[in-house]
Amino acid sequence: MTRAKFLPLRDESDRLSCRLLTAFVGLLWAATVCLAADPAVRQITVDGKQSWVDTGLDVQPGDMVKIEATGSLKYSDAAQSSGPEGLARGWKDLIRVLPVNDAGRGALIGRIGSEGSARPFFIGERRESRMPVAGRLFVGLNSGSSTAEGEYKLTIQVTSRAKDTETEFKGVLPPITEAELAQIPRRVVDKDGNEGDRINFLVVGTEEQVKQALLGVGWVVVDRSVRDTLLRGALGTLSKQAYLTMPMSELMVFDRAQDYGFAMSDPIQTVMARHHFRIWKAPFTVGGLTLFVGAGTHDIGFDKDQRNGNITHKIDPDTDLEREYIGETLKQSGQVVKLDYVTPKDTVTKAKTAHGEEFHSDGRILVVYLKPENGDVSEQFSDYFCSVLAQNNPDGEELGSCSKWLQTPGKSDMKLGEISKDYRILIVPGIMNTCVADTPAYDKGRKVLTEKYGLTTELLSVPNDSSEANAKAIASFIQEKMKDDKRKFIVVGYSKGTPDLQVALAQEPGVKENVAAFISTAGASGGSPVADSLPMQLDAYLSKVKQGKCQGNLAEGFKSLKKDVRQRFLASYPHPQVPTYSLAAVTTAETVPKTAAQTFRMLSAWDKYNDSQLLKLDQIIPESKYLGVVNSDHLNVALSMGSTFPRAALLEATVRFVIDDLSKSGVVKPAETTKNEPKKKGWADGFGQ
Structure with a gap:
């Protein structure tokens, strides 16, 4: 095991001098000296012949640590070089002993502690996350016993240290009697x-x-x-x-x-x-x-x-x-x-x-x-949904009790008033939405919000492209809309619209600054085994098929839904950028449509809680507020495909709940913020920090 070398600062004045030197002189060598000297920022090299490298950095639960890596490795038996993301997996990986199950060979990985129970985690090119436990941070290669030529250069920075009061549990735990x-x-x-x-x-x-x-x-x-x-x-x-x-x-x-x-x-x-x-x-x-x-x-x-x-x-x-x-x-x-x-x-x-x-x-x-849950707001949300369904019935159909549609039924006598117009609503639908443009997501619900309550609602039909490509389209749309209207958006992601929005919020400038909240409904945040099952010939096949009115590259779109792709994104961006809410869908063998019965049965081998396209756990964005589960298959949640479902009531309830929650949490509306008046801190503060 190798230990990283770094130069510690003698005192606080040294640290200040380094920062001033870098800020005002701007020389590369000055910045390098500071990085090497600052105990919270260090540069480390991991070469292809090393297993684990001791960073010399001790972390505590709740510390925010950012790791960025560049470089390449070349294995003698691999045709391509590997970057920090690792090589694409192949059949030989089935017989290799690699520390991280789902990462490719050569990927940059880390672990906290050197005990046998210390579990390696994927880092890749970039990861910024809170440390879950205390211990020494190690970095290494997902190589097993094989070695490679080349090296990765890492910059490791502690962006914030957790206070004891932030991580200490103060609740009461019941004894086992x-x-x-x-x-x-x-x-x-x-x-x-x-x-x-x-x-x-x-x-x-x-x-x-x-x-x-x-x-x-x-x-x-x-x-x-x-x-x-x-x-x-x-x-x-x-x-x-x-x-x-x-x-x-x-x-x-x-x-x-x-x-x-x-x-x-x-x-x-x-x-x-x-x-x-x-x-x-x-x-x-x-x-x-x-x-x-x-x-x-x-x-x-x-x-x-x-x-x-x-x-x-x-x-x-x-x-x-x-x-x-x-x-x-x-x-x-x-x-x-x-x-x-x-x-x-x-x-x-x-x-x-x-x-x-x-x-x-x-x-x-x-x-x-x-740790007892504090993000589960399903009981509170159920009161909104049940009251909207019983009192307003925006779908205009006989839909019965809310317990038929929601796994956590609530009260139906909640007082419902007007919906605040301080925000506007943007819905980003799932893959192949351009192929079924005559059945837009939440069509009736958007009309009700606009015509009855005067809200500005828009649907952005992104093409069947990668989440990164669609994130750029989302950013361009939001930036253009902000020119004439300074109200922030509440964005709603359905299916692949969820990872498209996650990438936009994390990577595209001008997005999270103009988004007040993010709602995911049956969102593919964690990817789907269904996307993993697509044949290896998909690229060649889809390139030859005329996709009619479908827009974009379906092969690239489906690749963005693969579990390893989405899990890598979550590893790099594990914390929501804005206040985030997750609503999952689950169907059963008795209620799943015949057209989705096969994928439901297959997904049930992983987990019986699925909506025929996504596992329930993969629909819940880490660290989001959990709104609960609707009883529905994947398509029926948002698309009117001939099956009854209170889609309009669901959209109205989620919008009402989130706007009220933002208000209760102290999130200030744009019109209330002035240059001389600092923004109130509330529930949203800390996201993306």
Whole structure:
């Protein structure tokens, strides 16, 4: 392991001198001296023969760190050079041991700490994000054992240090009582009732929190059956997760099979070794919070199943090691506020698995408390939606109760007044919107907002191009509109319109300054496995097909929806640029349209919560305010395709809610801000900082 070299400042006067020298002399050497001397800014070189480089930088939870990289590497067996983003993945990557599952070989990566539980993360050309945990920052290459010629040059800057008061959790966490422990089985059982692994950890947090925390630190969801494996294959990518997600046998707790199985391992070793666990949602809550019960073991080889003589995995008999590993990796997510232990009166310290292996434990159960959610406003939003639907019914149809359309039904007697005209609404629809121009997104809802409430609403039909190309079109549109009207926009992204707007807000000048808020409805923020499934011949095929009235390059548009592309963007820009709100859509096997039934079934191999095009988790923008879930397939949320859905009520409710929320949060309207009067600070401040 290599340690970076840098020159520390002697005192504050040295730092001031450096900054003045750079500002007023403007010489390259002066700027370089300052970068090297400032402990918050340092330059590091990572060459192709290094594994991990110690940056010498210790970070704390909440610190904002920006890393920018340039340069190239050349692997002897690769036709192309690699930049910090890494090489495009190929089939050989399936048998390579790379630290970050979904990143290409040669990508710049990082990690906090040197312990075995420290999970590597993708950096690429640029990443600016809050550090989730405390520790020493290391940077390295996603190369495994292979080396390359060349180097990357990095500039690492701590843009802000977190204050203890910003990261310290001050809430009250409910203890696990003896009565609650008594309701939790001590061990799992197989389908024949044979007792197996012990319950060795508990997680207190919502289902979405648990999945996001685990997926964020490298755990992957394991297939429930061979059928799921085949369905994943139908929508599969060249990912090393294919080894890791092979089916895990179903075991029982609370008289039902596990809700999820998770695994983590280097793929080349997965055939015989992997960290893995199963979790079950408890049929009761702890202090009103959701509880998950887990059983984790570490596969370390193969053994003979004493029940039937077949070959099965051999586990590490010290199951406490896996318990601690699960807890430590979860801490890397930055979502853990407390680790605790409980010991039941009838605890298990020594036993045999269902297939006859002995294991032992100190008898304690780890309790992992995740940070209680403060961005979930689904209950408040449901009051808006239910009241708009019941009192105004802007769709003009008989649509029934709001509980039919919203997973968190609310009150319908909320007082509804006029909608403020201090903002204007811009809707950016999804891919192929120009192909169905006769069915524009939220058509009736926009007309109601304009004709009934006098709002300025516009639809920007971007072409089927990359999110980067469409971001430039969005920026040009907004800048042109601001010439005659200084009111800020509330932008609404539907489907691919969401990543198009995310890129515009993050990368295009003059966009976030003129946007008051961003609403995502069924937005592809995290990408989609459906886009990953497109055939490799897509480029050549679509270039030959006459796409009629469709505008743009569909191949480039679909590439922007690939999960690895969107996840890389989120890694580089993990924090919203403006106040942001996410509304997800979820359908079911009973309600999904026949035309979308196949993709729904395939996506269900990943997660049953999907809208036939996107997984629910991929529709929720990190750090956004969560508005909840509508009961709908992907298209029906915004497009009138012959199926009934209260689209106009949904748009009116989201606009009402966001305008009111901006007002409550202290966001000042443009007309209220003067040169001599500083802007009030509120909820939006801190975004993009």
